[in-house]
Amino acid sequence: MSAAIAAAGETPVVDRPTEAPVAVPGTTAPHNDRPDPFGQSVTRLEDLPLVRGQGRFAADLSFPHQLHMRMVRSPVAHARLLGVDASEALAMRGVVAVWTAQDVVGIPCIPLREGPSVELDPYLQPILARDRVRYVGDPVAAVFATDPFIAEDAAERVSLDLESLPVLTDATAALGEFAPGLPTQPTTIRKGYGDIEAAFAKAACTVELELATGRHSGVPLETRGAIGRYDAARDVLELHGAAKVPHRNRDALARMLGRSPHAIHLFELHVGGGFGVRGEIYPEDVLVLLAAMRLERPVKWIEDRYEALMTTNQSREQVHRVRAAVAADGFVLAMDDEFFHDQGAYVRTHGDRVADMTAGILPGGYVLPAYRVTGHYRLTNKTPAATYRAPGRFESSFVRERLFDAIAQRMGIDPIELRRRNLIRPEQMPFPRGIETIEDNIVFDSGDYPLLLQKTLDALDWPRLQADLQARRAQGEAVGVGLACFVEKSGLGPADGVRITVDFTGAVEVVTGGASVGQGFETVVAQICASTLGVDYRRVRVVHGRTDRIQYGVGAHAGRATVMTGSATHNAALRVRAKALDMAASMLGCAIEGLDIVDGRVIRRGDSGPGLALGDVASALAPTARARGEREPGLTAEGWYETPSMTYPYGVHVAVVRVDRDTGAARVERFFVGYDVGRAVNPMLVEGQIVGGVAQGIGGALLEEFAYDENGEPLAVTLADYLLPTLDDIPPVEVMITEDAPSPLNPLGIKGAGEAGINGVGAAIAAAIDDAIGQPGAVTRLPVTPVRLKALLRQRAG
Amino acid sequence: MRSVAFQYHAPRSLDEALAILAEVAPEDGRIIAGGQSLVPTMAFRFVRPGHLVDINRIAGLDRLSEQPVVASVPAPDAAPGTELVIGALVRHAAFHRPVVAGPLGRLLTEVAGHIAHYPIRMRGTFCGSLAHADPASEWCLVASTLDARLVLRSVRGERIVRADDFFTGVMSTAIEPDEMLVEARITLPSAGARMGFDEFSRRRGDFALAMALVSFDLVDGRIHSPRVGVSGVEDRPCRIAQAEALLEGCVPAIDVFQAAARAAAAAVDPLEQPQLPAIYRRELVESSVRRALERAWV
């Protein structure tokens, strides 16, 4: 078993149930003389320019004659905006324009991505604040100048006339007013199934907790950036620096600006980290486009770090009041949760999806015959919130797993045993959860949760690990272990398509509406295409993040890219392959069945002859080529993939943590991730995703917090205050990837991997800290800062 | 995060630098040494200097040497001996290896390892740290606890200030706008002196939330002339007389250290800071002082 675990830096080994090489379903035969790239840890196609310093990020892109935009932002958390005086700024040399809300009157608020909502729409963010400012950093005016220094100088001289309003910073406090007649709770999320009251009535024991996750978010090292350009010669408006969901954003921007989607295009550059926060539509994206048209010059905006930590989406802040009804044998009969979701100052593009997802995924992989949840979706005067890697899952795993630890403690049952008794068994698959989330009926498609738990315990040599820790505790060390089980979700549909074309040199182009946020998207898509088509993956060029090349796209979010775009690529490659074989059969004068494509050449099976180069087959399919006959021109095909529902990978996280009783510092000594990804297209990339996620999880568990004072003043606006984990804070992460439960929903059996590393980190670390300090249930709040941990230790001592 | 416009000067000699400084001081002219504190604060526009006088091109300012202690103002009582002289351009990284033999060299190496990160240590300077006077600066604690003498020079002349009089508050010192800190002088302790340092920061390289530096001699197995310095807690580094009094004359032992550590914790008056309750800062002072004493003793 230990062979399946890769320590950081080693090539990961996948724990595959079958001995045989994994054949790609749909291809006619394994390609024998070159290993099938599917499932191999091949090196990344996208690295060459990056390691050579040839990458191009938003700040690297400039257009001749461009202007620079600088935002004037609210210095206070809540106030009436009585006036803006820009006269001094306008008088400065190099300042071209200063805009306030009055200048953008016709532009609607930034809409919800998933369509209008009567409840949420009144709370959306305008691109410039109108009569109120609602958080520190709220954009009030935009300065356009010939130089970024001048723009910043000028922005300082724009004066705001503000009249303070009461500040709300606590989502559990009494409701306030967003605007007259609009309370700060736009909506309430309710879900559930089963008979809660009956379950509690017959419970042998009930356990109740209050738990909180702190404000935490993705902090891409590349801050946001947007360059707007209007090409009057072609009447095309361009936004450069797009990420994550270029197509969805193109459509939304087209609506906001009243343009046809054919006349506005988004272009992705290299993306220095996305994590969910980068690539949403923010006010600045709209402003650079509008300004590019009105001022007739390209307009560039690059967010600075201070702005990034003050205005880019934040996430995670929730308070849960949860209780469980438990039978005498430890079987959990019901879970009942009420939670408060701190959305910050406005509803942004995701609406209430994070809260909704929290409510939907909270039960995790446990049977739980009855469940009820009420989520209060609340606005406060803090930076608006939205998705961050594993949205709703990092939070809900913390809550659920803390609850299960508390139950174990209360019932005197070993926490592992308690989980075993409650996990959904493989014979119960597919398992309908009985609730919907984000418009998807949750059905766990496949999984053997107890098996993964067992494999994890075996890999760690659990009894020995426990004995070692026991011995160290006996020596006075405060060291402990914690474990968390979770179910992930991925492959949010409903559909994605790609177009594959082979040119006359035999090079392959895959045009997708997917996006790359640095996760290895190009490599994975190339691997799938190469495997299905029968070419070297390095001959596959993957085009993404360009709305002018393909009409639709799902982008890169919600663990979607590999599942959706990968499956569509597979389908398109099958069609190209069929077309190539058909053409080649007529060129070679033989039957299709006798042909195969290996390494970019059509060959006769069992024949060592050179065969036909795919490029020549493509030439024969040129519109002008006689050989083509009646066939559609071009060695090209589109392929679509539609999914009925999401696919659910699952994992187990284990943390070993040492606590310094004097200082309250907690150090993660060891972190183990067991994860079933269905099928790993590229295990190295899966591992990379997991290790990065663990690092961010450790940040959220111990270090990172967007704290605010009672006036709504943000306390973490530099990287000296918002503490990202450094290499020193991250132990080598041990990763065990298993393929015990391929998804039955897609042709390749794949499930997503992007959020596997972060999901259960807060939960596992919390449990490990409890264990280390010998205070079960002590940790109820993330992050566990030294100040808070010291307070817990003091509580016990005093 | 772009600084306001400023004029940049790059003098080649100390005299030239002081002359320019005298001229531009009234327009918030400042020295830039390593730039590792100044540049970030300029980027945030917390400071808006009209002129920067870059001292990096002045030869000889990176001098690091030993010389006999000159018993002069303001330390007429300075014991005869040898002092370490640290010039204005001596970088943090210069201390990555001991710069003098004996306990002081070892201590400074240990301390340097806690300052920021490698690239910052390659630029930032010892004297720049003192001039900047961050309450959590390691070098300020060293200067204060070891009673450094700071040499200030301007076109008006030179004066020497004791560390005690030098630090006047959070990021404020006795340096006049037209003055430059040309060197810091620290008396070398006896070869047998015991020195120990400890700090706590959230992450490696972060500014510490508390730190302690101790030194003492051992005479007939007993602690003699102990110094206990604490920093990162109050507005400037301070010596803890109560702790020193408890240690004087004692045989080193865990309970003695613990008592001194408690006394230090009780004596400090932590700065009000959001999210850092005073009780926690005191606990950190206690553990830092105890650990520093243990390290000195081992």
Ligand SMILES: Cc1cc2nc3c(=O)[nH]c(=O)nc-3n(C[C@H](O)[C@H](O)[C@H](O)COP(=O)(O)OP(=O)(O)OC[C@H]3O[C@@H](n4cnc5c(N)ncnc54)[C@H](O)[C@@H]3O)c2cc1C
């Ligand atoms: C991420 C980060 C982490 C850090 N962590 C730590 C830490 O843990 N501990 C720590 O102590 N420091 C830390 N620092 C600060 C660093 O040590 C600086 O180098 C130091 O504080 C200032 O030295 P400098 O040479 O860079 O001075 P500069 O930044 O050039 O100048 C700082 C100030 O001192 C003045 N000045 C500089 N030299 C003189 C002189 N000779 N005479 C008169 N005035 C002068 C300048 O005018 C300016 O006002 C950190 C810095 C960063 C960026």
